Amino acid sequence: MERLLGQGGHPVVVELAPTADAELPRLLADRGYCIQSFQHVLAQKLNPRINHAAPDWDSRVQVRCIEAHEMGLWCQVVHAGFLNQDELGSGEDAASGFSAEAAGNQFYVATVDGHPGGAAVLGCFNRVGVFSGTSVLPRFRGLGAQRALVAARLAAARQAGCRWACSAVLPSSASQANLERCGFRVVYPKLEMARGSDR
Numbered sequence: 412m413e414r415l416l417g418q419g420g421h422p423v424v425v426e427l428a429p430t431a432d433a434e435l436p437r438l439l440a441d442r443g444y445c446i447q448s449f450q451h452v453l454a455q456k457l458n459p460r461i462n463h464a465a466p467d468w469d470s471r472v473q474v475r476c477i478e479a480h481e482m483g484l485w486c487q488v489v490h491a492g493f494l495n496q497d498e499l500g501s502g503e504d505a506a507s508g509f510s511a512e513a514a515g516n517q518f519y520v521a522t523v524d525g526h527p528g529g530a531a532v533l534g535c536f537n538r539v540g541v542f543s544g545t546s547v548l549p550r551f552r553g554l555g556a557q558r559a560l561v562a563a564r565l566a567a568a569r570q571a572g573c574r575w576a577c578s579a580v581l582p583s584s585a586s587q588a589n590l591e592r593c594g595f596r597v598v599y600p601k602l603e604m605a606r607g608s609d610r
Contacts, residue, residue: 468555492546540568542578
């Protein structure tokens, strides 16, 4: 598993739920893993017949699914937002974590007055909508772009027949606050441990 996940020089990341065996963190540490982050997993039960109203956002914010040729732009926006910068670079690091060809993935971009300002992905698997890859450029924060991206994905997840929506975020972050405003609730914490692939 480590050889497979570490291909291409990427770190190997293991996520531990509270129900994991208490010895597992020590065993992973012995193999060179270190704590990468603590996160909260949030979830929301979806009713296809009920579309709960989402909090308002600035009318200049528009959300749409990307076209196939826009995957590079999507990666650039995600990468820049994660680095807290407004300039769009190559986005290669962001691209490594997502696949446009993966079945069930839908990629979204939020624009502000027509300019790319945020991005996110929805993955629908076994009637669960997984919300990830959410990123907003610093100069467009505070306009509700993230809430608009959440609302668009909630609607798409319901339409796809998902019964649950879930996401993992840093505790007490703006992302957690936005998800909670849109009906998500914390269901459990998780621990991420990572190891470089060159070991």
